[in-house]
Amino acid sequence: MDLTTGYFWLDTLIKVAVVLGLVMGLALPVIYAEVKLMAHMQNRVGPYYAGGRFGWAQPIADGLKFVQKEDLVPREADSAVFRTAPYVVIMAAVATFVVIPFGPGVVARDLDLGAFYLLAISSIGTLGVLMAGWSSANKYSLVGGLRAAAQLIAYELPLLLAVLAVVIQAGTMSLNGIVEAQGAPLQIGSIQVSLPYILTGQIVSFVIFLIAMVAELSRIPFDMPIAESELTMGYLTEYSSVRFSMFFLGEYASLIAFSLVVATLFLGGYYVPWVSEAWLNAIGPLVVFAKGALIVFFALWIRSTFPRLREDQLQTMAWRWLIPIALVNVMVISFFKVVI
Amino acid sequence: MTDNGSPDNGQNGNGDHKKIRFPFPGLFKGLAFTGKYLFKKPATVFYPDEQEIPVPRARGVIALDTEACTVCMLCARECPDWCIYIEGHKEEQEPEEPGGRVKVRAELDRFDIDYGLCMYCGICVDVCPFDALFWSPEYEYSEHAVVDLLHDKAKLTDWLATVQPPPPLESS
Numbered sequence: 360m361d362l363t364t365g366y367f368w369l370d371t372l373i374k375v376a377v378v379l380g381l382v383m384g385l386a387l388p389v390i391y392a393e394v395k396l397m398a399h400m401q402n403r404v405g406p407y408y409a410g411g412r413f414g415w416a417q418p419i420a421d422g423l424k425f426v427q428k429e430d431l432v433p434r435e436a437d438s439a440v441f442r443t444a445p446y447v448v449i450m451a452a453v454a455t456f457v458v459i460p461f462g463p464g465v466v467a468r469d470l471d472l473g474a475f476y477l478l479a480i481s482s483i484g485t486l487g488v489l490m491a492g493w494s495s496a497n498k499y500s501l502v503g504g505l506r507a508a509a510q511l512i513a514y515e516l517p518l519l520l521a522v523l524a525v526v527i528q529a530g531t532m533s534l535n536g537i538v539e540a541q542g543a544p545l546q547i548g549s550i551q552v553s554l555p556y557i558l559t560g561q562i563v564s565f566v567i568f569l570i571a572m573v574a575e576l577s578r579i580p581f582d583m584p585i586a587e588s589e590l591t592m593g594y595l596t597e598y599s600s601v602r603f604s605m606f607f608l609g610e611y612a613s614l615i616a617f618s619l620v621v622a623t624l625f626l627g628g629y630y631v632p633w634v635s636e637a638w639l640n641a642i643g644p645l646v647v648f649a650k651g652a653l654i655v656f657f658a659l660w661i662r663s664t665f666p667r668l669r670e671d672q673l674q675t676m677a678w679r680w681l682i683p684i685a686l687v688n689v690m691v692i693s694f695f696k697v698v699i
Numbered sequence: 700m701t702d703n704g705s706p707d708n709g710q711n712g713n714g715d716h717k718k719i720r721f722p723f724p725g726l727f728k729g730l731a732f733t734g735k736y737l738f739k740k741p742a743t744v745f746y747p748d749e750q751e752i753p754v755p756r757a758r759g760v761i762a763l764d765t766e767a768c769t770v771c772m773l774c775a776r777e778c779p780d781w782c783i784y785i786e787g788h789k790e791e792q793e794p795e796e797p798g799g800r801v802k803v804r805a806e807l808d809r810f811d812i813d814y815g816l817c818m819y820c821g822i823c824v825d826v827c828p829f830d831a832l833f834w835s836p837e838y839e840y841s842e843h844a845v846v847d848l849l850h851d852k853a854k855l856t857d858w859l860a861t862v863q864p865p866p867p868l869e870s871s
Contacts, residue, residue: 396737401733402736402741402742402743663733664733
C-alpha cells in the first residue's frame, strides 16, 4: 500500500481508474443478472441469443445500441442543465465508492466522516434527477423530478437514522472503523465471537435501511419518479442515447454502492475471523462483493415481486412508520450503548 | 359503523370497518412465489427451433372446402373487414333425361382471404350455411410483403387437411 506514497497524482489517477473500472465492470453483470433473474421469476427465459450462450452479451449490446442513437435535446430545454444532469447522477454514484472499504488497507480514502460523506454524496444524485426533471421542459419530466425530490427527501431521513444507529453502536463514522467494531470479539457466556451488526441489535436498522435504500434508488416498489404507466418515463422521458445510458449506469452503480454499504454497515464488511490483516486485504474484496451480491439479489427479487406503491402510500410509509420506528430504534440503541 | 374508530383508513367509502392489516405475511408470500418460479423451467417455447403445438381448436387460419361452397356470398357480406373476395359464375347442367329441367350450379372462380385485414373474428365460419369454412390451428403462413398475405382458393383448400375433427357433442 505504501508503494505509491509521495506520488499523489499517480496515486489518485490509479484509484480513479480502479473505481471507474469497478463500477463499469460490476454494473454490466448486475444488469445481466437483473434481466435474467427477473425473466426466470416471471416464468420467461430472458435474453437468450446475444453472445451465443445464455444471452450473456445482452447488456453490452444494449450499451452499444444506446451509443449509436441520436443524442436529442428538446428545443425548449435548458440545454446546459439538461446536458449536465446525467453526469451529476453518475458522478454521485461513483463517488460513493470512495469510502467503501474492501479490506483494512484497500479503500480509496478512509475518511473519518465516512458515513456522513456517504449520505451527503448520495443526495447529490437527487440533485441530478431534479435537474433532469426541471430542464427537460416536459410535464412528465417535471412531475417525475418533483416526485423524485419528495421521495428522496422522505427516505433520506430513515436512511440517515438507520446509519446513525450503527454509528452510535460503533462509536465512529469511519466505515473502516465500523467494520473493525464489528470484528471486535464479543463475550457470550464463555466463548468469544465477533458478530456482524445485523445479529447484534441492528436488525431494525437493517430492515429500515434496506427499505429506504430501495426507495432512495427509486427501484420498483418505489419507482414513482419514473412510473412508466403514468409518467411515460418520468425525468428520463426526454433523454436518449449516451445520456440515457449514463442515467441507467448511474442507477446500477448506486445500487451496487448501496449494497456494498449495507454489507459494510450491517453484514460485517470485509471482516473474516481468524485471518491476518495481509490476507484480509487479499480476500476482503471478495467477501464484501459476496455480501453485496446477496443484497443486490434481494433488490432484484423485490423488483420482480412487488407492484408499485401509490404516491401517498409511499409518503405515509416514510413519515408515519419508518421515521418514528427509526427514531425509537436510535433511542433504544443509544440507551443500550450507555448501559452496556 | 366504525366501532373502535380506526383513524388510519381515510378512504373506507363503503362504511365497512377495516382493521389495519399487518402487510408482512403477504409480502413474504409474494417473495416465496417468485422465488419458487426462479427454480422452475420457464414456459417459453423457442419457436423457430421448437414447434409450438397449439390447442386443436385454436383460431390459426381459415380453411375452405370448395366442394361445399355454393357462392352464396354470406361470408363476404358478414365479414366486418371486407377481407373475403368471392367471384363465381353459374353453369347450366344438361338434364339427366330428355325433357328434364336444366339445373343451374354455382361454380367458384375465386375465393381469397386477405389475412392482412382479417381480424380472426370467425363470423364467416359461423355464418356459412353449408359448412364450407373451418378453423384450422395452422399458424405458419407469414409473408415478407403485406400483399402476399392475400391467400387464394388453392392455399385455403390446402389448409383443409390441417383442420381438426370437431369435439364430441355434450351428452344432454
